[in-house]
Amino acid sequence: MATLDEATLALQQLKQRIAEYDYHYYVLDDPLVSDNEYDGVYRELLSLEQQHPHLITADSPSQRVGGLALAAFESVHHRQAMLSLNNAFSEQELEAFDRRVREGTGEAEVVYAVEPKFDGLAITLTYEYGIFVQGATRGDGYTGENVTHNLKTIRAIPTRLALNQPPALLEVRGEVLMLKKDFEKLNQQQAIAGGKLFANPRNAAAGSLRQLDSSITAKRPLHFFAYGLGASEGIPALHSHAEAMQYLADLRFPVTPLRAVKTGAEGLRDYYAEIGEKRGSLPFDIDGVVYKVNAFELQETLGFVSRAPRWAIAHKFPAEEAVTMVEDITVQVGRTGAITPVARLKPVFVGGVTVTNATLHNEDELRRKDIHIGDTVVVRRAGDVIPEVVSVKPELRPADARLFVMPAVCPECGSHIVRPQDEAVARCTGGLICPAQRKQAITHFASRRAMDIEGLGEKLVDQLVASHLVSHLDDVYRLDLPTLAGLERMAEKSAQNVLDAIEKSKQATLPRFIYALGIRNVGEATAKDLAQYFGNLDALMDADVETLMQVNDVGPVVAEAAYQFFQEPHNREVIAAMRALGVHWSDMPRKNQSALFAGKTFVLTGTLPTLKRDQAQAMIEAAGGKVSGSVSAKTSYVVAGTEAGSKLEKALALDIPVLDEPAFMTMLQSSAGLIPPENEIDTLAETSSTQPGLF
Structure with missing residues (x-):
């Protein structure tokens, strides 16, 4: 235990530190320390004061509630003090609170109203005869800041109560906060504008509410939740906090749907655990839960200490x-x-x-x-x-602190690391051999729109990788019946079905195989464009960035990704191994860049009399054209059948030529040899990417 002189000096230093922290946090909205550091210093002060209660002075942080009002705002004296809550940080402190309440009320078991503890800015709203006349921050608990104009910009706060006979006076207590998604968006906007970045949603909400220009506040996405009543005249008789919250909800104030009523310490523990599990998924920040004795009669019996009510406590979550x-x-x-x-x-x-x-x-x-x-x-x-x-x-920062330098090669596989143009993220180029990307690469390779290996889904891939049976894509084609049948939950018949699907996949099409490789930014449509432009895989693998950019809709980002992928020796080795194991395809005739539909974009809509969607799409692509799922100013033609709907309407509005099936076929026939034989239409259609909403 500290001596009297040591305790006196330590308390003085702690009070000075906390005063400085409070000034920066509550007044300047620029915190010097984290919440965890602040709580540690504050609890150290409380511990010393408990050991030496005669050293407690009126200027101690334990004898006050919050910060000073900003001089720039008019001061508001609260009719009813807005006191802080004492905190519980452990289950033992929670049980001690419940014991004190039971002893103070004489109740064998106490009913509590419980709710999340919002991490925002406490305010009070004053209504006179149903009209919102004043809003203020908590300030020091007795005097706050008049922020009425700013609060009026928050649409969740009603300016008039929906009552025929509103009360003469109603004070609503609550919290102004900012949702997590809105906070992220605001900081992005601040960064673009070169403005100050906020440390957390609480600071963003406080800074927004304390703007001298309410037009700035109006642009900030602030929210409000009511959590209690202050002074009032002429309201219905309310007997509990739960009734008060329902009364506020009936008046159309936003109140949390997470509020509840619990009995005894066991009920409080259950609620703490329940909200703790939900905490990460909530749209707003909370730093704990609040327990309040539900019955107002019992609250009056318990009363207050100098700083906080005896009938309520905040159970804080572990420091974030x-x-x-x-x-x-x-x-x-x-x-x-x-x-x-x-x-x-x-x-x-x-x-x-x-x-x-x-x-x-x-x-x-x-x-x-x-x-x-x-x-x-x-x-x-x-x-x-x-x-x-x-x-x-x-x-x-120590004198020997060092800057970090990004590595040039992947630590997992040794492949080159590149940072694509206009992207913030650097990436490993060893997609087919990198252990970190292994499961993703295999699952994608086997997917229906890629190599279509039925039965080789995520669960089986997980087993194969965990058992070290498949390390690279080519290992898929080395699997045998005894190996597969020996896996957990894999009977011999199921294993044989997977092997049959693997064998079938060896007869691929070039667009499917390119798509299956999982090259970044290369989807089905781009894979088809690459296959049609180069005609064979070797030409594609040897293409440089400039050549790749000659392909329809391939820009610098896609070209660079494809080039880097094929430049990686490990990827070439895996491709060569798959070809050696029997994976093959027919080379494609290179797309005729001077064909009738070259550079033309079509949209298919409605039901055509004789052609299926994939067939029509295959014909367009064979003629050098492209099929899109939506109508825009860049659309060249719309091919419309029955029940065409909004796409046809948009085409007419944009003055885009509309073709029915006979006109479409006539256009194709006008260029000799552009209509494939009927037996080839289905083959071409099989390699076409399915685009939802074309019909």
Whole structure:
């Protein structure tokens, strides 16, 4: 236990630190420390004051509620104080709260109203005879800031109560906050405009509500949830917090659907666990749950301490932010080949778990945050989200801190790492041999629109990879009956069916095989364009970027991705191995660039008298044209059948030529040899990509 002199000095230092933190957090909206650091300092002060209660002074943070009102806003004196809540951080503290309530009320078991603890800005709304006349922040709990004009920009807050005989006075207490998705969008807009980035949704909401120009607040996506009543005159008799919340809901105030009524400490524990599980999926941030004695009569019996009500407590979740050190930075390879820098951290407890790694997203983000190996950083974890580094404490950077340099080759397979043009993410080019991408590559290769290997789905792929039976695509064609039949939940008949599908897939088409390779940004339509342009795989594999860009709809990003894929020796080796194992296809006649439909885009809509969609599409493509699923100014022709609908209407509105089936066939016949023989139409149609909504 500290001596009196030591305690006096320590308390003075702690009060100064907390005052500085409060000023930056509540007044300037620019927090100096994380919530976790603040709570640690505050609890240290409370512990010392409990040991030396005679040292508690009126200026202690334990004797006040919040921050000072901003001088720029008119001060508002609250009719009824907006006090803070005491916090519980453990199950033992929760049980102690329930015990105090039972002892204070004489009840054997207490009923509680429970709700999430929003991480926003507390406000009070004043209504006189049903008209919204004033809105204010909590401030120091007794005097707040008049932000009426700003609150009126929040559409969730009614300006008039939907009552024929509204009460003379109604004060509604609640929280202004910003949804997670809106916060991300706002920060993106701030970054583009070169403005200040907000640390979290709570700061964004507070900064938005405290704008002197309400037109700025109006542009910010703020939300509001009511959580209680203040002073009132002329409202119906209400006997509990649950009744008050229903009354607010009936008045069309937004109230949380997550509120509930629970009995005893066991009920509180269950609710804490339930909301904890939902926390990561909620659209807004919460930092705990709130327990309130439900009956107003019991609340009056319990009363208040100087800082908080005895009948309520906030049960905080484990800290979502913590401070630690970056011991190293490495990279992680994702299932699509994305290379993500990862901070290897000195272990720290945050968000309920011990965190040792945190994502740095990409090289640009790493540079923007100026993260060095050896830095002290703030780490955030919300729910089940992967931990991330929020910010750096540059003042604590050691002299030997080092910049991280992105590797040139993949740590998993040794393939080259490239960063595509106009993309933030670097990628491994070893798609067919990279262990990190193995399952994704095999599953895609076997999918219906690729090589169509029925039965070779995700579960079987997982087993094959886990058993080290398949490492690369060519290994699929080395599987035999005893091997497959020996797998868990794989009978001999099922194994034989898979082998038959594998054997059948050897007779491929060139577009299917190109698509099955999983080249980034190369979908079915692009694979078909590449096959038709080059005619055979070898020509495609040897093409440079400039040549690839001559293909219809292939731009620099796709051309670079295809070029890098085929330049990787490992990928060529896998392709060669599959061909040696019997995978084959017929070369395609190269698309006639001077054909009648070259450079033309068609849209098919409605039901044609004799042609199926795939047949019509195959004819158009054989004539050098392209089929699209939607009508635009770039559409050359619309081929319309019965029940054509909105696409036909749009074509007419844009003055695009419309053809029925006879006119379409006449156009084809006008160029000799463009209509394939009937037995070839179905073959061509099989390689056509199915586009929903064409008919």
